[in-house]
Amino acid sequence: MWDYTSKVKELFLNPKNVGEVENPDAVGEVGSIVCGDALKLTLKIDKETGTITDAKFQTFGCASAIASSTALTEIIKGKTLDDALKVTNQDIAEYLGGLPKEKMHCSVMGREALEAAVANYRGEEKPHEAEERIVCKCFEVSEEKIRKVAIENHLTTVEEVTNFTKAGGGCGSCIPDIEAILKDIWSVKIAPEKPRIPKKLTNLQKIALIQDVLEKEIRPRLQADGGDLELIDVDGNKVSIALRAMCVACPMGGVTIKGIEEKLREIVSKDIVVVEG
Amino acid sequence: MKPIYFDNNATTAVAPEVLEEMLPYLRDLYGNPSSMHTFGGQLHKKIEEARARVAALLGAESEEIIFTSCGTESDNTAIMSAVESSPEKKHIITSRVEHPAVLNFAKHLARKGYRVTFIPVDSFGRLDMNAFMKALDDNTVVVSIMYANNETGVIFPIQEIGEILRERKILFHTDAVQAVGKIPINVKELPVDMLSLSGHKLHAPKGIGALYVRKGTRFYPYIIGGHQEHSRRAGTENIASIIALGKACELAENLKEEIVYLSRLRDKLEKSLIERCPDVRINGDTEHRLPNTTNISFEYVEGEAILLRLNEYGICASSGSACTSGSLEPSHVLRAMGVPYTAIHGSIRFSLSRYNNESEINKVIETMPSIIKALRTLSPYGRKPLKC
Known part of the structure; x- marks a missing residue:
């Protein structure tokens, strides 16, 4: 049995904004009955301000799909289209106090229906x-x-x-x-830069340079993905690092370390070996 | 709130008589039957009594019964033993609608180089006998076909299949986990070589099963270790549960009245739901079906949503929808039958037991129409005037 939050249960049993708005200005339909869930979103839009004045849904799907649909319509009502488009599937999941991880696709479906409806309103064609x-x-x-x-x-x-x-x-x-x-x-992508030929560095300079590369080039990229790392030790050319945050459980960890090693070899010394320690 | 439990093909309540019978062996009589002292050694006799009770239910002889830990172990053991007894043969036949205990084990063997034929079923869930006959060849080592399907309750022609296989001297295993304790089975007349059963489907606890192996059938153990079960299944005996299974089998000996009782309740439920809800279909061959099972599709609504609404009333059932399967694919059984997706996702199985009564059936009949109506109002499909 799924571990639904009380909010999911509440909005599943007592959904809000069910049905179709009259003479909708925008319609977004996603999913299909074959796939097991489908959502039809209809919007009423104030043409002057571009504000969503009403939003209703019809959903075929499980409890989390129905609750996500209520969440979506509640969140976007009163928002301008541009603001509504900033709503992410995470926002929908958060509104519900979280969804079981196997059910996150329900929140994604909500977000997709919104995009489809806005594209429909703006007369944008769906990608062929x-x-x-x-x-x-x-x-x-x-x-x-x-x-x-x-x-x-x-x-x-x-x-x-x-x-x-x-x-x-x-x-x-x-x-x-x-x-x-x-x-x-x-994978940590290395931008093709001109190889900086490392001079002969003292140990102290080498450590400082390694720290600099990690701080300025590597960590910001990892942090952007919710990860991080920490420099543990430098022993000769052996650089020990520890992966932190999202990187810890990340199966791409090996790839990340390889990427870091390439970067350090390029900037610091071609003999650098990066190990997790 | 006491649940209104209609999910007996998933598992059953332990019968009070069964619980009472097993409890002493969890409290005071904890010995090991292999021990030399009386305290442990005396338990050996209790195991043999239980074995005789299981054998009696099946019309088997005691030494043809091996205790296992569950239905899955029985299924795996049977197929593996068959495969090992004729290592030169590399073809296995089973059906597309087996329980995962057989289906996934067959797929596992397919990855190990065995050729596996999965026999299809028709739209009523009946085995395609033509395909079955065509599949048989000299290389076929074992056929494993379930006695009755867990999702639809459809009963397969085990007698007929067994006769064909006996003539061709091909080993035949049947997964009878859903049949034992629900319909009479007599292996004296039934041409099967091996038959699996599971305790918790017939009011014994979970964690106990048995495998019937006909005398004279070559047998290779699957779990290897000590000499228990005459070296056919190693591991210290699960005494309390073995005794429980024996008692549960004894309680299941008089099925006649129970079959009449259950099919009357089931038929009432089915008939009333068809009357009260439009766009409903029964999945499976209603002529050859377990007396306790019905699989009903409510089109245009999704099964998990139905189950969770039923749950609000304390009603327990299950569904073949994708959302409840733990994977994203809906029931492999209903797909094999070619049930349309609109109906698979909204399929609900009610499975009854002797502990259900008419007022519980009435409760479902009262509750269901409003649930279906509410969910159809939410659904973008099936937009037409609904009576429901």
Whole structure:
């Protein structure tokens, strides 16, 4: 049995904003009955101010899908379209006091319905389906969606991607594809810079330079993804670091360390070895 | 609040008589039956009494019963033993609607180089006998087909399959976890070589199962260690639970009245829900079905939502929807039957036991229409005037 918060239960049993607004200015439909959940969002929009004056939903799905739909409509009512678009799936999940991790895709569906409705209002065309690369054929999830949701939610494992997008949750044949996408997003990328040829450094200078590179180049990138690291020791060319925060449980840890090593070799010395210690 | 429990294919209440019978062996009589002292050694006799009771329910002989830890272990053991007894044969036949204990074990063997044929079922959940006949070949080492399906209650033609296999001298295992204790089974007349059962599906506790192995069938143990169960299943005996299973089997010997009682309640529930809710369908072959099970699809609504609303009234059931399966895919059984997705996601299984009564059935009949109506109001599908 799912561990739903009392807020999810409350909004599932007593949903708000159910139905369709009359003569809607915007309609967003996402999901399908085959996939097991679907959401139709209708909006009334004040054309002068661009404010959402009313929002209603119809949802086919489980308790968390229905509660997420109420959360979405409650959050966006009274907001301008631009402000509404800033609402993330995390905001929806937070409104509900959190969702079980396997159910995060319900919050993503809410956010998608909003985007679809706004695009519908603005007369923007949906990206042509034929042009999108569908990665997960069971649940028709595109590479674009996987990238977007993974970056927005700092997803680093296939399991997380499945929880948030359903991709990979069917036959599983797209799992290597998802792994490749994640690797592409999260490996510490080294910008092709002109190699700075390291001079002969004293030990003290070397340690200072290593600290400098870690502080200015590596840590900000890790922190952007919710991770961090700490310099433990420098012994000759052996640099001991400890991964912190999100990096600790991150299966890409090995890749991260490799990336750090490359960077230090480039700037400090080609003999640098980075170890986790 | 006492639950209104209609999820007996998932697990059952331990019968009071069973609990009473097993308790002394959890309190005072904790000895090891393999010991030389009377305190432990005397328990050996109790195990044999329990074995005789299990054998009696199946029409088997005592030495044909091996105690295991659960239905899954029995299934795994049976298939593995069959495979090991004829190492030159590499083909296994099973069905697409088996319990994961057989299905995933077969897939596991497929990864190890075995060829596995998964026999399809028709839209009523009945085994495709033509496909089955075609699948048989000289390389087939074992056929494992369930006696009755856990989700739909559909009963398979085990007698017919067994006769075909006996003629061809192919080993036959049946996972009878959902059948034992619900319908009469007599292995004297039933041509099966191995049969699995599970205690907690017939009012014994969880953690005890048994495997029937017909005399003369080659057997290779799956769990290897001590000499327990005549070296056919190692591990110190789960005495209290073995005794419990024996008692539960004894209680299940008189099924006639129970079958009449349960099918009457089940049929009333089914008929009333069809009358009161539109866009409803029964999944599975109602002619050949366990007396306690019904699988009903409420179209355009999602099963987890139905279950959680039922939960508010203390009503326990289960669903084949994706959201409840722990994976994102809905029931493999209903998919194999070709049930449309609109109906799979809204499928609800009610499974009864002798402890259910008519007023509980009435409670579900009263509650269900308003739940379905409320959820259909929420749903973007099936927009048409609803009577429900």
